[in-house]
Amino acid sequence: MTKTMERRGMTRRELLTRSAAVTAALMIGPNLVAGVSGAWAMEVSHVSPQTMATLIQMARDIYPHDHVADDYYAVAVKSYDNADQAAMIEEGIASLNSAAQGLGHGSYLDTGWERDRVDILRAMEASPFFQTIRGGLVTSLYNQKAVWPLFGYEGESYSKGGYIDRGFDDINWI
Amino acid sequence: MAAPFDLNDDTVVVVIGTGAGGGVLSNELAQKGVSVVALEAGGRYLPDDYINDEWESFGQLAWLDKRTTSGDWRVAKDFSGLPAWIVKAVGGTTTHWAGASLRFQAHEFKTKTTYGDVQGANLLDWPIDLAEMEPWYEKAETKLGVTRTGDRAGLPGNNNYKVFEAGAKALGYEQVHTGRMAINSGDYDDRLACQQTGFCFQGCKWGAKWSAAYTDIPRGEATGNLEVREHAHVLKIEHDASGKVTGVLYADKDGNQHLQKARVVCVAGNSIESPRLLLNSASAMFPDGLANSSGQVGRNYMRHMTGSVYAVFDKPVRMWRGTTMAGIVQDEAKYDPSRGFVGGYELETLALGLPFMAAFLDPGGWGREFTTALDSYENMAGLWIVGEDMPQETNRITLNHDAKDQYGLPAPNVHFDDHPNDIAMRKHAYERGMALYDAVGATRTFPTPPYPSTHNLGTNRMSEKARDGVVNRWGQTHDVANLFVSDGSQFTTGAAENPTLTIVALAIRQADRIASELSKGNL
Ligand SMILES: Cc1cc2nc3c(=O)[nH]c(=O)nc-3n(C[C@H](O)[C@H](O)[C@H](O)COP(=O)(O)OP(=O)(O)OC[C@H]3O[C@@H](n4cnc5c(N)ncnc54)[C@H](O)[C@@H]3O)c2cc1C
Numbered sequence: 001m002t003k004t005m006e007r008r009g010m011t012r013r014e015l016l017t018r019s020a021a022v023t024a025a026l027m028i029g030p031n032l033v034a035g036v037s038g039a040w041a042m043e044v045s046h047v048s049p050q051t052m053a054t055l056i057q058m059a060r061d062i063y064p065h066d067h068v069a070d071d072y073y074a075v076a077v078k079s080y081d082n083a084d085q086a087a088m089i090e091e092g093i094a095s096l097n098s099a100a101q102g103l104g105h106g107s108y109l110d111t112g113w114e115r116d117r118v119d120i121l122r123a124m125e126a127s128p129f130f131q132t133i134r135g136g137l138v139t140s141l142y143n144q145k146a147v148w149p150l151f152g153y154e155g156e157s158y159s160k161g162g163y164i165d166r167g168f169d170d171i172n173w174i
Numbered sequence: 175m176a177a178p179f180d181l182n183d184d185t186v187v188v189v190i191g192t193g194a195g196g197g198v199l200s201n202e203l204a205q206k207g208v209s210v211v212a213l214e215a216g217g218r219y220l221p222d223d224y225i226n227d228e229w230e231s232f233g234q235l236a237w238l239d240k241r242t243t244s245g246d247w248r249v250a251k252d253f254s255g256l257p258a259w260i261v262k263a264v265g266g267t268t269t270h271w272a273g274a275s276l277r278f279q280a281h282e283f284k285t286k287t288t289y290g291d292v293q294g295a296n297l298l299d300w301p302i303d304l305a306e307m308e309p310w311y312e313k314a315e316t317k318l319g320v321t322r323t324g325d326r327a328g329l330p331g332n333n334n335y336k337v338f339e340a341g342a343k344a345l346g347y348e349q350v351h352t353g354r355m356a357i358n359s360g361d362y363d364d365r366l367a368c369q370q371t372g373f374c375f376q377g378c379k380w381g382a383k384w385s386a387a388y389t390d391i392p393r394g395e396a397t398g399n400l401e402v403r404e405h406a407h408v409l410k411i412e413h414d415a416s417g418k419v420t421g422v423l424y425a426d427k428d429g430n431q432h433l434q435k436a437r438v439v440c441v442a443g444n445s446i447e448s449p450r451l452l453l454n455s456a457s458a459m460f461p462d463g464l465a466n467s468s469g470q471v472g473r474n475y476m477r478h479m480t481g482s483v484y485a486v487f488d489k490p491v492r493m494w495r496g497t498t499m500a501g502i503v504q505d506e507a508k509y510d511p512s513r514g515f516v517g518g519y520e521l522e523t524l525a526l527g528l529p530f531m532a533a534f535l536d537p538g539g540w541g542r543e544f545t546t547a548l549d550s551y552e553n554m555a556g557l558w559i560v561g562e563d564m565p566q567e568t569n570r571i572t573l574n575h576d577a578k579d580q581y582g583l584p585a586p587n588v589h590f591d592d593h594p595n596d597i598a599m600r601k602h603a604y605e606r607g608m609a610l611y612d613a614v615g616a617t618r619t620f621p622t623p624p625y626p627s628t629h630n631l632g633t634n635r636m637s638e639k640a641r642d643g644v645v646n647r648w649g650q651t652h653d654v655a656n657l658f659v660s661d662g663s664q665f666t667t668g669a670a671e672n673p674t675l676t677i678v679a680l681a682i683r684q685a686d687r688i689a690s691e692l693s694k695g696n697l
């Protein structure tokens with residue numbers, strides 16, 4: 001992970017004192033988003049931490065994998081924290097929040113059930129904002145080498161001599 | 175060792191593109207003592223350079239110049255700027271290919287006669303037949319080291335194959351085996367046996383899979399008769415007042431333009447670039463493009479009827495281990511119109527890594543229906559469907575004057591609508607593919623839509639009569655005697671089989687013809 005995105009080993013307590021808001025799994029500070037577990041934190045400089053936290057939740061709702069922790073989703077969207085795209089992201093997340101409010105929730109992050117958040121996303125599925133985020137995630141999430149082992153995928157094999165002696169035909173149940 | 179030829183040397187044969195067609199043709203001509211300048215738009219990458227990483231490799235090798243799409247095919251929606259998955263590199267798409275190497279069936283050279291009139295299909299018999307092609311197929315199989323031909327053994331089956339084979343046998347299929355593959359099952363032709371690394375699509379780092387990049391190209395260069403100029407992108411073919419071609423204009427890697435003179439020009443840029451180049455070479459004498467008196471240049475674009483079936487099981491498969499595509503069912507390749515369509519299809523094992531699976535399983539898909547499929551990636555098996563699609567005049571490559579490439583030339587637009595026969599065949603193949611996996615306990619199956627075209631065919635088709643197509647039985651254009659087409663765009667119809675063995679067989683045969691016509695002074 002990069003400088004702005006590292007497992008810092010902060011205690012949960014330290015993080016909690018620095019955070020203004022806590023959602024289910026994300027803590028939001030003045031300039032950072034962090035995992036409630038304290039395992040990771042990410043500083044933001046162009047979009048608000050609230051927006052980044054919402055974007056991370058949106059990423060998970062688009063491609064939900066219960067065995068993949070939030071920090072991988074955070075890595076997948078952190079590149080949007082830049083001067084060129086910040087306005088587009090803020091605007092997109094604002095529309096997500098107003099859609100949530102229209103349905104009687106406080107905000108997208110306050111929408112408790114995934115089912116309800118997915119309804120909000122479905123309604124905006126055709127928007128350029130949604131399609132940009134979804135399309136980007138296909139590579140920014142699934143092409144993270146650190147994610148591959150979580151799906152069992154072994155990646156590069158040449159340096160290990162291929163699979164000729166490492167189980168290319170080891171299936172035993174067929 | 176590579177012979178440098180002068181730009182003004184008008185005795186050379188110029189070959190445009192160095193893939194399955196152009197790479198083989200260049201070497202075969204060089205072996206016969208013919209002087210060849212091969213111009214290749216891409217750079218040179220060898221096994222040490224190949225990358226065991228799907229997206230990184232794609233970025234290294236893929237042809238990413240501007241292209242546009244139209245038509246009702248799903249690729250136009252899912253991958254609108256990427257109609258085809260083709261390589262830009264010395265060796266062309268033979269770096270990426272999986273190696274499945276099948277001969278056509280006899281009737282597939284004669285579809286107009288066999289299938290009769292199919293509404294909306296521009297069917298035509300090839301001017302050649304299987305009997306004539308057999309010796310050339312044999313030479314091609316020997317060159318490529320195709321398994322299960324000659325005395326070459328088959329490859330061992332990997333995990334993905336074992337699931338596939340069990341399912342196929344449960345359905346009663348009989349022609350089931352690990353394929354006829356241009357992948358060494360034992361050491362052959364100074365190349366290693368397959369090490370089952372599983373990145374066949376990314377370039378074989380062991381050299382176990384045949385690719386022109388490290389076989390035909392260096393061997394041709396070693397004769398001293400072949401010069402391969404890489405990063406040489408041909409923009410236009412020039413001709414004289416008599417209508418014979420005289421040379422080609424190309425841009426080097428710095429964008430500087432050069433004119434290479436030629437005695438003969440052979441076009442082998444794959445089925446999108448080859449017709450585009452002929453169209454972009456229009457002149458006062460040939461206002462509709464070179465060799466286009468029939469109006470067929472760019473038409474009858476075929477891409478094979480394709481699709482995939484992935485299936486999830488309750489136990490691990492780990493399909494990515496080992497060869498990407500060594501497994502086939504051929505029972506459905508026959509001609510049997512009682513199934514509701516003409517032509518046939520093959521089922522072939524296929525594995526994608528996690529990154530490509532995420533992009534291709536259900537393009538545009540999201541939410542739990544999608545992600546629970548990937549959650550079971552380790553328990554997934556997969557197959558690819560490849561069948562004969564119908565040539566249609568309206569499926570075609572045209573010049574898009576609103577979209578320009580990096581040289582300011584009109585980009586190719588690729589228009590494709592599925593023919594009802596293609597749709598009926600795909601439906602049948604999905605059902606059989608899903609049944610195959612259900613038969614061995616799949617808990618979920620996925621009829622996955624076509625990827626960007628890997629097989630691009632037919633856009634300069636071969637015909638007996640000049641009015642029906644672009645080239646004759648030798649790949650020589652009907653209109654211009656010293657202009658040849660040497661790639662898959664020559665295909666009159668597509669057959670059910672993967673095309674490359676036929677492209678290579680035609681290139682070997684064409685080299686023989688060109689060399690003998692040159693020595694007789696006919697060219
Ligand atoms: C992932 C994948 C898997 C495949 N698997 C199989 C398989 O198992 N079996 C099979 O039979 N086929 C397979 N194929 C298809 C096979 O690769 C092609 O059929 C074959 O390579 C086509 O040969 P070609 O000579 O027509 O074109 P290519 O091999 O694509 O070569 C064309 C070359 O021309 C160059 N070029 C184009 N335009 C210009 C220009 N203007 N100037 C200079 N150079 C130019 C390109 O850069 C390229 O190098 C596969 C393809 C892909 C992508």
Ligand code: SF4
Pocket residue numbers: 162357367368369370371372373374375377378379380381382383496497498
């Ligand atoms: S599986 Fe075999 S053919 Fe494919 S890349 Fe690996 S060694 Fe080469």
